[in-house]
């Protein structure tokens with residue numbers, strides 16, 4: 001089977017860079033949704049906790065249950081809202097309030113311009129009123145930026161909207177709630193952090209997705225993907241490899257089969273514009289469910305050691321490359 005190496009030193013390095021921005025480890029909430037972006041939910045929870053992180057963000061209740069021993073507090077982004085002593089739940093709409101279990105701790109998501117989730121600023125008073133009526137405990141107010149990773153004024157505009165939301169919450173008499181808006185791109189470009197928390201995902205895993213015009217902090221990829229040799233053979237000139245025989249040997253060649261494929265969550269892409277591995281070997285012919293072919297006979301190969309580079313080849317983003325990797329892939333910490 002293909003396997004993943006998790007570089008603990010790089011993970012801690014990235015967390016250090018973020019802690020320098022926030023001023024302390026306590027203000028970092030590590031985002032572990034979707035199997036920690038493919039890195040392994042429980043493994044990354046354990047490492048984050050070892051580093052000194054006390055808060056996590058996940059998508060579902062069942063994810064939270066798997067990692068609850070590692071954290072003091074877990075924020076759940078999108079699941080049924082129930083009463084729980086160390087979990088808080090996101091309110092994405094007014095309907096969420098009416099369906100929440102009495103006594104639950106909640107964090108109100110405010111729509112400051114992304115128009116995906118959250119309550120509009122002019123409905124904050126109404127939402128807070130309903131939160132009281134339903135006997136929910138408001139512990140946080142949050143938002144999410146749509147363009148933190150782009151040059152231009154959008155991020156500033158949304159930040160300003162969130163400041164207005166904060167004022168409104170304070171006017172309504174809530175002074176103890178925590179405020180948080182930053183994701184990775186946003187904290188990486190932020191010069192004066194003054195909130196209670198950052199929700200950091202991709203940055204902790206080693207990718208700075210800000211474009212080059214920004215003064216970009218270098219981060220270090222945490223994950224690398226490897227595969228083992230299954231078989232080696234000698235091809236004569238003109239012999240073809242794999243489904244459809246898309247690759248034709250231009251000369252006598254030694255080739256090997258490796259145990260990774262789209263069944264592991266690797267993008268099948270196209271055999272006419274083949275993916276080139278971290279060791280600079282183009283994949284020969286079509287990618288099978290569980291196998292690829294490469295020239296040579298190395299025992300092990302590194303498929304990828306930088307998801308941002310891979311994403312550029314595959315026409316996507318680092319998030320998708322790592323998140324697609326299947327949970328079943330064995331992980332080794334180095």
Ligand SMILES: *Cc1c(COP(=O)(O)O)cnc(C)c1O
Nearest residue numbers: 031144183184199200201202203
């Ligand atoms: C996924 C997510 C994050 C983390 O975003 P990154 O860009 O990976 O840092 C933060 N906040 C919310 C609401 C999210 O859904």
